[in-house]
Amino acid sequence: MKKVPLSRVFVNDEVREAGMRAINSGWYILGKECEAFEAELAAFVGTKEAVLCSSWTTGALMLHHAMGVCPGDEILVPSHTAFPSIEPMIHRGARPVFIDIDETYCMDVDLLEASMSERTVGILPVHLYGHPANMDGIFLAAKKHGLWVVEDCAQAFGAQYRGQRVGSIGGAGAFSFYPSKNLTVMGDGGCITTNDSVLAGKLRMLRNHGEKSKYVHDFVGYNFRLNEIQAAIGRVELRNVDNLNEHRRDVAARYNDRLEGVVQIPPERPWARAVYHMYVIRTEQRDALAEFLKEKGIGTGIHYPIGNHQQPAIIKMYSDLPHLPKTEEVVTQILSLPIYGDLPMEDVDYVCDAILEFFGKFTTANPSVGEK
Structure with missing residues (x-):
């Protein structure tokens, strides 16, 4: 019987060779492949910075940390999305405020203002299934009430809103490189894109135990690093x-x-x-x-x-x-x-x-x- 899978990763000889190149390099964590991948990701998305991390979830967690999300905060987010969209904010003590969807399956911007309170700090639109959310409507509400906007781009690498790549529109964008995604690293992986170099610098420290220089830790961080093998593979995937x-x-x-x-x-x-x-x-x-x-x-x-x-x-x-x-x-x-x-x-x-x-x-x- 014929078999048609729901999804499948893109693999060719160049992908295999890239993985072997990283294996043979002798350097496996945050080396030249990761450095090059970050630069190439930023250029593709159209931001100054891209910070690699071990998954969308870990990237969003350290992003919420760096942005100062804290207990009692409320964040507007669609209910119709993958559960990881809300886990990082909950781990930071914030509450997701669930918004219904429009016909594109993204958050209905007409419902945003009615869902706000004095505790609302931000909006997390999800570009679900690869279709951008209505960013004009989201920014209209966000600017009126002084809220930040972080894009959940986990399912939308390469998508565009009015000619602009998702991940370059809000204050930051969070991407997933899970195997089923449009861009994968053959396992878990992700990145945060932003034009805020100060924020990017803090994220790079947070993903590596708060380390400013070798064995010098300015604050308590995490181990959310991506490895060189996956970065090398991701660079080939990005070219395709x-x-x-x-x-x-x-x-x-x-x-x-x-x-x-x-x-x-x-x-x-x-x-x-x-x-x-x-x-x-x-x-x-x-x-x-x-x-x-x-x-x-x-x-x-x-x-x-x-x-x-x-x-x-x-x-x-x-x-x-x-x-x-x-x-x-x-x-x-x-x-x-x-x-x-x-x-x-x-x-x-x-x-x-x-x-x-x-x-x-x-x-x-x-x-x-x-x-x-």
Whole structure:
């Protein structure tokens, strides 16, 4: 039976050679590969600085630390996102204030001001599935109330908002290099981008035990360093990411062309250039469709089945949690289809054929559906 995975990393001989080059160098932590990768990341994103770290989560934790996030603070964040989006702020003692989503699955900017209090310090928009959040609306609210903005770019490396790369728009951007991401280092990894050189300097110290110079520690930090092998691999991945992202867009266009009118396809706003970390459809028959595709050897996912405001860990921690009708509806309907940077178009058509076959079984209930 044919197998189509949900995602797959990009690997070629250059990637393998880069890993071996770092192994053979004899230097494995924060060396020349990391230094070069940081410079190349900053140039790509369009910021003065990029600070490598061991994951998105550790990067965001040290960023919140460096920015002075403290107990009692409140941060506006969408509920519909990966749980790690809120973990660092909770570890710092801050409370996530959950915002419902708009049609792009990103935070609804019209709900921001009503969710603020005297304890609100910042906004953490998430560029979910590779589609940018509405940054104009976010900055309008942030500037009016004196709040900082940090972009969660974990799923959106290379995406653009009004021609500007995500990660260069807010005070800082946090990226993930997890294996399924558009840019990977073949394991956990991440970076923080910023135009604030003072902030970047503090982050570099925080990731390395607060060390200013060898064995001299100005403050208590962490071990959030990235290794040389992953940095070397990441540099090759970065050189290929534009082509890989463009192919993701071609895959999304094929899905759109074949599935529009059969399922609800993901929107792309005129001001956005999405990079389709995930291609997410909606249907009320989500679970049955997923099982049908599984029987055809097609991998799918649900990102995410529970809004964070309804996660067991959050319910235990906080009372007076909001009712978020859009989030609570979409989590019962969304389904992620296979997409990655070198997914063969024949596999895309195989997925589409299977979906059309599935809905063709229901022509007695809605004859027009099976004909599309």
